[in-house]
Amino acid sequence: MGNRVSDGRTKVDRRSERELVVTRIFDAPPRLVFEAWTKADLFKLWWAPKSSPVPILSCEMDVRTGGGYRLVFGHDEANSMAFFGKYLEVVPPSRLVWTNDESGDAAVTTVTFEDEDGKTLLTLQELYPSKEALDEAFVGMEDTTPEQFGQLDDLLASLGAKV
Amino acid sequence: MVQYATARLDASFAALSDATRRGVLEQLGRADASITELADTFHMTLTGMKKHVGVLERAGLVTTEKVGRVRTCRLGRLGLDEEAAWIEGRRRIWNERFDALDVVVEALKRKEQRDGQ
Numbered sequence: 559m560g561n562r563v564s565d566g567r568t569k570v571d572r573r574s575e576r577e578l579v580v581t582r583i584f585d586a587p588p589r590l591v592f593e594a595w596t597k598a599d600l601f602k603l604w605w606a607p608k609s610s611p612v613p614i615l616s617c618e619m620d621v622r623t624g625g626g627y628r629l630v631f632g633h634d635e636a637n638s639m640a641f642f643g644k645y646l647e648v649v650p651p652s653r654l655v656w657t658n659d660e661s662g663d664a665a666v667t668t669v670t671f672e673d674e675d676g677k678t679l680l681t682l683q684e685l686y687p688s689k690e691a692l693d694e695a696f697v698g699m700e701d702t703t704p705e706q707f708g709q710l711d712d713l714l715a716s717l718g719a720k721v
Numbered sequence: 722m723v724q725y726a727t728a729r730l731d732a733s734f735a736a737l738s739d740a741t742r743r744g745v746l747e748q749l750g751r752a753d754a755s756i757t758e759l760a761d762t763f764h765m766t767l768t769g770m771k772k773h774v775g776v777l778e779r780a781g782l783v784t785t786e787k788v789g790r791v792r793t794c795r796l797g798r799l800g801l802d803e804e805a806a807w808i809e810g811r812r813r814i815w816n817e818r819f820d821a822l823d824v825v826v827e828a829l830k831r832k833e834q835r836d837g838q
Contacts (some may be wrong), residue, residue, distance in 0.1 A: 569782040570808055580815045586826045590833065594825045604821035682815075693807075 575689040580682045588671035591678040592651035595669065596621040606631065612639070624646050626657065663691040736780035741765070742773050746782060747765075753795040780805065 571579045584591050594600045600619040602700040615630040615638055625645050632638025643657035643664070652671050658664040665684040686692040736742055741763055748754060760770035774794055777783035781796045786832060 568812055568819050570812040570815060578811065580811075582815075582819045584819075584826050585825060586830045589828045591822075591826055593829060594822055595758055600829075604818060604825050606818075649757055653817075 572692075573683075576686040576692050578684045578686075582680050583674070584665060584678045584680060586678060587676055588673050588678045589651040590651075591680060592654075592671050595654060596650070602629075605629070621645060621648055621654075652693075663687045665691070732780040733782060736776050736782055739773070739776075742777055745770075745773060745777065745794075749783065749794055749796050753793050755791045755793050757791070759794065 560660050566595040567582060569581045571581075573579050586661065594604065598617045598619045601619065602614045605611070605617075606614050612631045612633065614630045615635070617627075619625075619630050621627075623645055625648070626642065627645070628640060628642040630640045641658065641660050644668070645654065645656045645657040647653055647655035647668075654667075656667050656670045658667060663686065665686045668685070670681045670682045672681070684692075737746075745759055745761060746838050748759065754762070756767065756770050756774060759774070759817075760767050763770065765773075774783060774785060778785060783794050784797050785794050787793075
């Protein structure tokens, strides 16, 4: 059982009632893709999608097994929303597993980075405790009030220019 | 273009390949019905109708609920369109996120190539 949608780049597969799997190939070796997932200043450049109405306010990551992370979205502290949890497994540059503790029936996220001739096959699995939890889960911030969010392109452009 | 290829949809299409089962879905689109009522409407045995409803149920097109001795059938909460839209919404978000990650990774790669020279 499953339901899959692909545009040839990002595949999303509902592999079971409580499991969502996303895959994509990146044109760089796993150690570089892994770096972009595990360094806070890089992570916050791409994690909030362009359509996200709310920017990332802060991002703290203690990337080691048992370490915690805290990702805060919002325009200021008074209007913010935190996502947090801890890393269950950290195996550079091939595997990351973390909990999502901000909600009661939270998913466990597993990301693997596999080398394919110098490219990286990235597989992200979200395992929810129940079918209902997955049906109701939202990825990102699309359910919040839409407000302007156009800085990501600028940030990425400046990163590209800087490095 | 978006491509749908899954066991779930295969099950849905297999379920829809039978004229009686398409009729049952049409009927349930008008009103919920018990298996007995459906069997009468389609001039079938109870056992035969149970099999058809089972196929529709496994495909997620129909749900059933037994109250007392009566099993009531209704259209599944997630029709084909809703399920496809739900998953396409998630794909869109991840695709945008990963497009941005592509840019970051590309910058890291260029930096590494430059430093290596």
